[in-house]
Amino acid sequence: xxxxxxxxxxxRVSAAVLPWCAGATALLLAGALILALFVAPPDYQQGEAVRxxxxxxxxxxMASLVYVVVAVASAVALIWRHPxxxxxxxxxxxxxxxxxxxxLVSGSLWGEPMWGTWWVWDARLTSVLVLFFxxxxxxxxxxxxxxxxxxxxAGAVLALVGVVNLPIIKFSVDWWSTLHQPESIFRLGxxxxxxxxxxxxxxxxxxxxxxxxxxxxxxxxxxxxxxKIRALRLAA
Amino acid sequence: MAGxxxxxxxxxxxxxxxxxxxxxxxxxxxxxVQSVAGYRRRRRELARLDHEDAP
Amino acid sequence: xxxxxxxxxxxxxxxxxLAGAAAIVLSALSDNLVFFYSPxxxxxxxxxxxxxLRIGGLVADHSLHKxxxxxxxxxDVTDERNQVAVTYTGALPDLFxxxxxxxxxxxxxxxxxxxxxxxxxxxxxxxxxxxxxxxLKRAGRWQENAATAAKSP
Numbered sequence: 170x171x172x173x174x175x176x177x178x179x180x181r182v183s184a185a186v187l188p189w190c191a192g193a194t195a196l197l198l199a200g201a202l203i204l205a206l207f208v209a210p211p212d213y214q215q216g217e218a219v220r221x222x223x224x225x226x227x228x229x230x231m232a233s234l235v236y237v238v239v240a241v242a243s244a245v246a247l248i249w250r251h252p253x254x255x256x257x258x259x260x261x262x263x264x265x266x267x268x269x270x271x272x273l274v275s276g277s278l279w280g281e282p283m284w285g286t287w288w289v290w291d292a293r294l295t296s297v298l299v300l301f302f303x304x305x306x307x308x309x310x311x312x313x314x315x316x317x318x319x320x321x322x323a324g325a326v327l328a329l330v331g332v333v334n335l336p337i338i339k340f341s342v343d344w345w346s347t348l349h350q351p352e353s354i355f356r357l358g359x360x361x362x363x364x365x366x367x368x369x370x371x372x373x374x375x376x377x378x379x380x381x382x383x384x385x386x387x388x389x390x391x392x393x394x395x396x397k398i399r400a401l402r403l404a405a
Numbered sequence: 406m407a408g409x410x411x412x413x414x415x416x417x418x419x420x421x422x423x424x425x426x427x428x429x430x431x432x433x434x435x436x437x438v439q440s441v442a443g444y445r446r447r448r449r450e451l452a453r454l455d456h457e458d459a460p
Numbered sequence: 461x462x463x464x465x466x467x468x469x470x471x472x473x474x475x476x477x478l479a480g481a482a483a484i485v486l487s488a489l490s491d492n493l494v495f496f497y498s499p500x501x502x503x504x505x506x507x508x509x510x511x512x513l514r515i516g517g518l519v520a521d522h523s524l525h526k527x528x529x530x531x532x533x534x535x536d537v538t539d540e541r542n543q544v545a546v547t548y549t550g551a552l553p554d555l556f557x558x559x560x561x562x563x564x565x566x567x568x569x570x571x572x573x574x575x576x577x578x579x580x581x582x583x584x585x586x587x588x589x590x591x592x593x594x595x596l597k598r599a600g601r602w603q604e605n606a607a608t609a610a611k612s613p
Contacts, residue, residue, distance in 0.1 A: 206412075206426075210589035214555060217416030219587060221425045228429065248467045267432045275425040282421050285553030285580045291495035329475060333482045344486075346494040346516055348563055353585040363588035380433060384440045391444040394451055401454045 176393050179253060183386045190383040197376030204369035212366075219366070221279040226354075227374040228271040231381060232300060233335055235265030238385075239307070240332045243325035253389070255321040258328060259311055260388035264381055266304035272297060284348060292341035293349035296334055303331040496563050499542040509568050515544055516563040516582065518605060524558050537562060537574075548576040555581035559604040 205223035212219035242258035245251050276294070277287045288294065307324050314320035342351045353362045360367055415422040461469075486493070496516035497507065507513060520536035520543055527533065533552070536543040546564050556562065561582030566574045584605055596602040 202426075210591075211416065212587050213590045213593040214583060215587075216418065218418040218421060220415065220422050222587070224425050224429045244471055248464060248471055250464075264436060267436050271429045271432050274428045278421045278425045278428075282418055283553070283555055283581065283583060285556075286578075289495065289580075292493055329471065330478060332475065333478055337482075337486070345490065346496050346498070348495055348516075348580060348582055350583055350585045353587060356585075361584075361586045363592055365589060366587050380437075384436060387440045387444050391440070391447055394444070394447040398447060398450055398454060401451075401458075405454075 175251070175253060176396075180390060180393060183390055187383065187386050187390075190379055190386065194376060194379040194383050197372060197379060201369060201373035201376045204372055209369045210363075210365050215283055218279065218282050221275055222366075223370060223373050225272060225275040225279055226370060227377040228268045228275060229297070230374055231268035231377050232265060232272050232297065233338060234378070235261050235268060235381060236300065236304070236328075236331070236335060239265060239328050243328040246321065247325050247329075255325070256389050256392045257385070258325065259321070260392060261381075261385055262304055262307050264384055264388075266301065266308065268377070268381075269297065269301040269304060273301060286348075289348045291347040291349060292345045293338070293347045296338040296341050299334055300331075300338060303327070303334065307331075498539040499537055499544045500539050502544060502568075503542050507568070509570050512565070512567050513574075514563055514565045515546075515574060516561070517544075519556070519558045519560055519562050521558050537564060545573045546576050546579075547573055548579050550579070552579055553581040555583055561605065 201223065205220055209220065209223070211217050238261045239258045242254045242261065246254035246258060273294075276297075280289075281287045307327050310327055311317075311320040311324035314323065341347060342349055354360045354367070354370075362370070413419060413423075496514035497505070499515060499517050501507075502515065515537050517537040517539040520538040523534075523536035523538075523543075525534050532547065532549040534545065534547050535558075536545055538544075546566070548564065548566075556579065561584065563580045563582055564574060564576040565578040565580075566576035568574050593602060
């Protein structure tokens with residue numbers, strides 16, 4: 170039937186796509202690393218410390234992008250009850266938490282030499298920390314129920330509630346005075362970052378994105394296998 | 406520029422730059438290992454169960 | 461309506477209400493969410509003396525002076541409309557210089573000077589190699605700070 174056919178089709182398609190995703194990920198990340206460390210120039214004021222940008226910024230984008238994936242999948246799960254939607258949301262969340270952690274730690278390492286502090290409670294940093302706690306809370310919540318279906322539903326609701334944090338993260342540097350500087354790339358008037366720095370950043374961001382897609386596919390396949398194992402055990 | 410020493414020193418910011426790259430590598434490698442290991446474990450389990458059914 | 465349609469409406473309505481509530485809460489708390497006051501804020505808003513606060517702006521050109529003991533500095537923080545005098549003893553961040561963005565945290569004396577306990581550098585959103593900056597300077601197109609560092613909340 171419709172519901173059973175979809176997981177099977179997903180397994181077939183993901184099996185075909187996965188080697189290409191994984192290969193492209195490895196190439197992009199390796200290439201981006203070389204660009205970031207050897208090809209990209211130092212900054213006129215930050216010197217070599219600017220290389221942290223090639224880790225911090227892609228991680229920051231992924232932190233929010235993955236949350237969008239979790240939220241959209243959660244909405245699809247709640248509204249259309251698609252069997253793969255819950256799985257997608259739940260398997261994406263740990264990846265998003267990982268990117269947020271990288272963003273926070275690398276940001277702290279960047280802030281100390283450039284700003285003079287490891288941390289401030291300004292709107293940008295605080296809202297990204299909130300995002301990290303949202304990820305952790307979501308992961309905890311889906312496991313908090315005996316009935317996994319109820320856990321999935323509770324998590325989906327939390328994910329949607331947390332969406333309000335995303336525009337706060339994005340616009341925090343515009344709406345309130347913050348120590349974190351304004352947006353350099355996606356802004357009206359075009360990027361304020363030199364091309365020689367922008368495209369290594371783009372390659373790394375693409376690498377991070379494909380990394381996420383690759384691992385999400387692996388994790389979703391893993392969940393579907395687990396479901397099959399459970400079904401076989403019950404039938405035995 | 407002046408070779409490997411200068412590169413490693415990162416203009417004096419080495420203690421900030423290298424740990425930043427390290428945390429990214431560690432977290433991403435950790436997630437990759439955990440994801441792939443879990444998948445392989447289940448695939449083995451499924452193969453085992455399939456073999457039990459079909460001798 | 462179908463159950464699916466009803467769930468869709470509930471989710472959308474819930475999110476709209478949530479967004480509205482968040483907007484109201486944030487706008488009410490707006491003053492508390494700013495990380496620093498601008499020098500103009502100090503003039504227009506009544507901030508009592510003796511309170512610990514944060515001021516952000518640019519380090520005013522030609523305002524940086526080292527005291528005789530070599531460890532204390534004085535400078536002005538400006539937002540191009542008003543300025544605040546600051547005194548600070550301690551290490552300064554690498555990026556600290558005249559014309560650069562700055563956030564100081566300290567206590568305001570009765571004479572209006574801020575005795576700073578912390579000085580942080582705030583850099584702008586521009587990233588470029590030194591050669592590009594030199595070329596822009598030679599062409600007379602270099603501006604010291606892209607859009608003033610201090611934002612009025």
